[in-house]
Amino acid sequence: LEKLVKWNGEQHADITPGEFTQLTGRAGRRGIDVEGHAVVLWQRGMNPEHLAGLAGTRTYPLRSSFKPSYNMAVNLVEQFGRHRSRELLETSFAQFQADKSVVGISRQVQR
Structure with a gap:
């Protein structure tokens, strides 16, 4: 990931843990793979604790919406x-x- 902020229509704001999960969701198949990897580009002033919080927080369960017809x-x-x-x-x-x-x-x- 290049940035941990996004434009929300009014200002640049930090991404939420849910948005981080969405962005990194292809870094391994959640629930199947033991681990996945995501790379965040280091930027001046980046707080490692904040990044760890984004990566470690799961605010909602991931559920498939796949319904074969x-x-x-x-x-x-x-x-x-x-x-x-x-x-x-x-x-x-x-x-x-x-x-x-x-x-x-x-x-x-x-x-």
């Missing part, structure tokens, strides 16, 4: 075949979250 499934099968299409859908973040949710519910039922 019938048309998407047909197009995937047409382009990649049934086997590869299934693999693609099974490796989506939405499927990861669904699988994780099922494991959590299963543990609760077993108690």
Whole structure:
């Protein structure tokens, strides 16, 4: 990241932890990869504690909004075949979250 400030329509303001998460969201797949890496360009007057706070604060859970449709499934099968299409859908973040949710519910039922 080049800057930790943005123009909000009235003035330059520090980005929020949520905005930092959005900007660095591709630095690893959250919930899947153990770690991801983001690079912030050092600037004079930058406060390392502030940066650590941005990177360490999670103000909201990340949830997938991916909802496959019938048309998407047909197009995937047409382009990649049934086997590869299934693999693609099974490796989506939405499927990861669904699988994780099922494991959590299963543990609760077993108690």
